[in-house]
Amino acid sequence: MFHRKKDEKFPRQFQYNVPAEIAYTVIPFVIIAVLFGYTARAQNEITSVSPATATNVHDVTVNAIQWSWQFTYKEAGPGTTVTGTPAQPPTLYLPQGEPVRFKITASDVVHGFWIPAFMIQIQNLPGVDNEIEFTANELGEYPGRCNILCGRQHAQMLFNVKVVTPAEYDRYIQSLKVGATS
Ligand SMILES: [Cu+2]
Numbered sequence: 001m002f003h004r005k006k007d008e009k010f011p012r013q014f015q016y017n018v019p020a021e022i023a024y025t026v027i028p029f030v031i032i033a034v035l036f037g038y039t040a041r042a043q044n045e046i047t048s049v050s051p052a053t054a055t056n057v058h059d060v061t062v063n064a065i066q067w068s069w070q071f072t073y074k075e076a077g078p079g080t081t082v083t084g085t086p087a088q089p090p091t092l093y094l095p096q097g098e099p100v101r102f103k104i105t106a107s108d109v110v111h112g113f114w115i116p117a118f119m120i121q122i123q124n125l126p127g128v129d130n131e132i133e134f135t136a137n138e139l140g141e142y143p144g145r146c147n148i149l150c151g152r153q154h155a156q157m158l159f160n161v162k163v164v165t166p167a168e169y170d171r172y173i174q175s176l177k178v179g180a181t182s
Helices: 018-047 165-180
Strands: 057-063 068-073 091-095 099-106 110-114 120-124 130-135 140-146 160-162
Touching: 018 140, 057 091, 057 110, 057 120, 068 091, 091 165, 099 110, 099 120, 120 130
Parallel strands: 057 099, 091 160
Antiparallel strands: 057 068, 099 130, 110 120, 110 140, 140 160
């Protein structure tokens, strides 16, 4: 096959086609704006927490340490922090159907608070107070994990989540108060 030059005329030129350029600038912009809008809306919903004055919400602090978890239930008062170990993972109690606002902290390095069954995950950052709020709606026990590689025993940084009835939750809070260490 040979390609021979047939004449000196340029082929049809598409440069500076203003309507086409406007279209392929505006259409992707509109697509991205719409996707951004949906993302922002979903994200706001996921990250919103009740105002500090809200009284219908439970407060729990989840502090990560190498290599376990500390759960502090505000309602139980001082000296009631539950501290796990790699050999004895702690249990996080949640009241069914009632919102819980979590303060997420770390004592040493970055960890990740992760409850796969709830699709909840948020990083525990040293020196930063992260916040998340959610309501557990189904009774049961669920595994929790650290999902940021945080050192030698990262794989043992486990915890249990126990969703109980509000009455059982109150009993658990009372039992923490009774066992308060200070
Ligand atoms: Cu960790």
